[in-house]
Amino acid sequence: MQQVKAVVARAEGAPVEVVTINVPDPGPGEAVVKIQACGVCHTDLHYRQGGINDEFPFLLGHEASGVVEAVGEGVTDVAPGDFVVLNWRAVCGECRACKRGELQYCFNTHNAKQKMTLEDGTELSPALGIGAFAEKTLVAAGQCTKVDPAARPAAVGLLGCGVMAGIGAAINTGAVTRGKSVAVIGCGGVGVAAIAGSALAGASPIIAVDIDAQKLEAAKKLGATHTIDSSTEDVVARVKEICGEVYDGAEGADVVIEAVGRPETWEQAFYARDLAGTVVLVGVPTPDMKVPQLPLIDVFGRGGALKSSWYGDCLPTRDFPMLVDLYQQGRLDLDAFVTEEIGIDDVEAAFEKMHHGNVLRSVVVL
Missing domain, CATH: 3.90.180.10 (Medium-chain alcohol dehydrogenases, catalytic domain)
Structure with a gap:
């Protein structure tokens, strides 16, 4: 001892x-x-x-x-x-x-x-x-x-913990790849890591959403191509607008990662995704929080997937050495x-x- x-x-x-x-x-x-x-x-x-x-x-x-x-x-x-x-x-x-x-x-x-x-x-x-x-x-x-x-x-x-949770939410859970658009709601440590993971995977556009200017600036440094100040802008409308400008006909982002863990931001994520898009919940809610009462026809009619990401669906023996190698190469x-x-x-x-x-x-x- x-x-x-x-x-x-x-x-x-x-x-x-x-x-x-x-x-x-x-x-x-x-x-x-x-x-x-x-x-x-x-x-x-x-x-x-x-x-x-x-x-x-x-x-x-x-x-x-x-x-x-x-x-x-x-x-x-x-x-x-x-x-x-x-x-x-x-x-x-x-x-x-x-x-x-x-x-x-x-x-x-x-x-x-x-x-x-x-x-x-x-x-x-x-x-x-x-x-x-x-x-x-x-x-x-x-x-x-x-x-x-x-x-x-x-x-x-x-x-x-946090960096793996964010990177994994994008790459493992959200299956972000080249040619996909991503929006991340909440740019604390986990959210910014999700942005870094999306950039690593070659996604574009990568949209960072937060109410804090410092966090949005950090998100840009780690790969965000666009930022949305959700205290002054309509998040769903802006995500649709940005993605529609890049991909003709897009009605939102292919993958929307919710890194706050609140019902109202999860609802934003739900409506900010494209048809057949994916919502990934990686923000940690409190036990009293409940999923908003969405019209079931919206859940059915939009298709896609609603996922939660626990530890970024990581396998440490597979993911940690790979990400450390990318860090050592200057790519992460x-x-x-x-x-x-x-x-x-x-x-x-x-x-x-x-x-x-x-x-x-x-x-x-x-």
């Missing part, structure tokens, strides 16, 4: 604390990872606010990269010294999705069986089974994905997502900055 510094949320809404925690030696199928960088994600804030569940205290942090320090019995896919990005889809290989070869839909994912604890022995609940606002963390070995060790930790660690600007690098004592301040909307990601560097 080791003792390390970590960021813990003890109670709903209370400020986080940097405390000493106990990290067990890895057991069978487990690994201890020395964390190098970890992004501050909205999901961590949801945990702190009690919006995920009430299993306090939480060990926060999950968008992380680091170096494997030790592995337990039976671990063969990673070894001490490997540079890895952590993931929360350590596939089981045994559920129906895995057995039919669709590992990216596995919901029975593995976490470490042992618990990290506070000094007094109180068990911690690691965020998304990871808990990486810590000098070291214990995870299932399958949560470690080897990538190019020359890559910048602060940038590639973001593939562990992951550095653009890193607004600031901060210390482990600055997580609470980073949560406050989220409310002002002027950061894509604050990244804790250890």
Whole structure:
């Protein structure tokens, strides 16, 4: 067992604390990872606010990269010294999705069986089974994905959650390709990543929708060809207009990605898509939100698909190394997502900055 510094949320809404925690030696199928960088994600804030569940205290942090320090019995896919990005889809290989070869839909994912604890022995609940606002963390070995060790930790660690969710929503869930038009509603970290993924796939036009001028500017830097300020413009009408100018007869975008997670923006996405177009919901709604009461004839008459994207339908072993390679080649600007690098004592301040909307990601560097 080791003792390390970590960021813990003890109670709903209370400020986080940097405390000493106990990290067990890895057991069978487990690994201890020395964390190098970890992004501050909205999901961590949801945990702190009690919006995920009430299993306090939480060990926060999950968008992380680091170096494997030790592995337990039976671990063969990673070894001490490997540079890895952590993931929360350590596939089981045994559920129906895995057995039919669709590992990216596995919901029975593995976490470490042992618990990290506070000094007094109180068990911690690691965020998304990871808990990486810590000098070291214990995870299932399958949560470690080897990538190019020359890559910048602060940038590639973001593939562990938000950036992968956005890129995957476009490429994996939305099946965006060359010749398709895309609109993305909501240009936070996930939405801007969906724009970057659409650009990577060769889509055009790529339309960014938000109420914040700074976010729209960030979207342009990562591949948006058009922007819509939804506080002053009719989103559905403008998307139809832009797509109609590029593709004669188009009645909207081929793929509309909703990255806000609200009923009103989902309804905009529904009506902003072309006939037989696809809506992808990647924004995370709260449990009380409901799909708007759309006329069923509109659902039937427009055809296409209404999809949700969970973790960008990613398979970490397939997607993380590929995207890191594209980053290393200069074809995917992951550095653009890193607004600031901060210390482990600055997580609470980073949560406050989220409310002002002027950061894509604050990244804790250890």
